[in-house]
Amino acid sequence: MSAFVLLTVMTALRILSRNRLRAGLTMLGIVIGVGAVIAMVSIGQGARAAVQAQVASMGTNVIVIMPGSTTVSGVRGGQGGAVTLTINDAADLKKRSPLLSDTGWARRDVMQIVNGNRNWNGPVNGVSPSYLTIRDWSFMSGGPFTQADMESAARVALIGQTTLENLFDPGEEAMGATIRIKNVPFQVVGVLAPKGQSAQGTDQDDVIFIPFTTAERKVFGSQFLGSVGALFASTEESADLPEAVEHIRETLRARHRLEPDQADDFTIRTQVDIGKVQESTSQTLTVMLFAIASVSLLVGGIGIMNILLVSVTERTKEIGIRMAVGAKRMHILTQFLIEAITLSLFGGMIGVLVGIVGARLTTVIAGWPTMISLDAILTAFLFSLAVGLFFGLYPANKAARLNPIEALRYE
């Protein structure tokens, strides 16, 4: 049997190499199908990995509470002058909700920042020290400011990588330097480690952190004293997030004296929610590519079936000869199945190459992250094998069921 299979494979290769153009055109569908699968999975996995990294860069089990209500479409409304969240809310949440391991707050504004003759317009964040822990910021040099800095409204600042590059010359020492925010001098006490893009696509390293109290009193102006841009909280376990969210909602509604028929005047998002939004975008893409891949594989399969039917007709006499010298139905069936599989596997192989090149091009041209996975390549191979088998079966069976004498007489 092994000699039979080996020789049959060799025969199949020879027959295909005789009709290279025909074989190539037949394989095209499979090539496109498998190429699409490989590219699709690479882009999908690349996107997922990037999203996971972004979501992870938020911190661990983070809950974000923003002022303003949520509309049906999920877009936050009622921003601008809305002053609905305060530091007292944060303190109260911490006190009432044992599930929350920590709460913090932040308020941001874009300001002019000056170092010597360089200046930069960037977001300045007044934050509580706990905010830095919740968001998992780490340091290249220096360290976070303290509760004492907070109480004394110290003029200390932490700067992100992008801000550092824009404010300082390469090699210039930032630690201990004095920068001016809205003309108020601040001493740099920490340089933050880079985080990259956020899940929303903004540069998280274009940032300056100063103590919330300092920001309120010396930089932002005091018309909304005690109000914050957003509250942050975290739980120990991610499983506690849903319950913690409910707790926060109840507490805040009570504190804000909302009637049961009134909508929330705040919006709560967890890290998990944010990840989901991103994932659904990449899922849309995946579904689209999956559709392309299935259609191409189907078309490719039909192409193989068609060319095999032609081949069975063309080689009817040969089939008759083979039967006359003792080929059984199994032998003829196997021969044509092997031809079908050879076509589809070749197509699959070229498709894998096309897919890898496509994924690379996507990274180079569109800048999307891609990840080529061995699993995808193996799956693609299995798929092309299955397509060859499935669509080869009908023509092969047709050949095997020919009547020997009629096949021999066929002209």
Place this chain on the structure above:
Amino acid sequence: MVPLIVCEDLWKIYRIGDVDVQALRGINLTIDRGEFVAVMGTSGSGKSTLMNLLGCLDQPTRGRYELDGLDVSTAKPDVLAELRNRQIGFVFQNFNLIPRTSALENAQLPLFYRGVSIKEQRRQAAAALQRVGLAGREQHYPAQLSGGQQQRVAIARALVGAPSILFADEPTGNLDTASSREIMDILEHLNREDGITIILVTHEPDIAAYASRELIMKDGQIVQDVRRASHLSVVT
């Protein structure tokens, strides 16, 4: 010992539209091992039809056919394939070689379906080609060989599996006199030296003269069955 071939009231009826064509009408025939039989008769008398039935390529509409004691008139396709592979060799008027496939590979074919190792297939096929005088032509494609040479490849393919019967339907029909003689000498040798039973269809009396028995067919029936000393024994 059981005769190699026993036919009882063998019928073959083709139905074309509403018309029945009775190609064979009640054939009764017994052929012993080692015989050299020539089948003659007018065109359309059913010679090829009979050969195809005896060669297990086709099955009778009615009647009984026993090959080597085995009833094959109702056998399954794979049983017939096995018989053709082990017991039977065919030589056709139009050679029936697989195109664009070397002489060696064509001659290997019966062994290929027998599951013999590739090395053994090649060795035996080369030996068979040598027996028909084609040593050195192993790698030629059929299109690169003369008609006589192609028919010799077909004979090599027919004998490579050491069959007990060889069916030859007008094997010299497409060949000139010289090539015809070569082919017939090979067949005669196979019959005399290897004891292979040969059943041959021909229109030419001097080809039929090689045989030791002559069947004459007419309208799907055997009308004459003569045994005689073969042509060679007459000469010697």
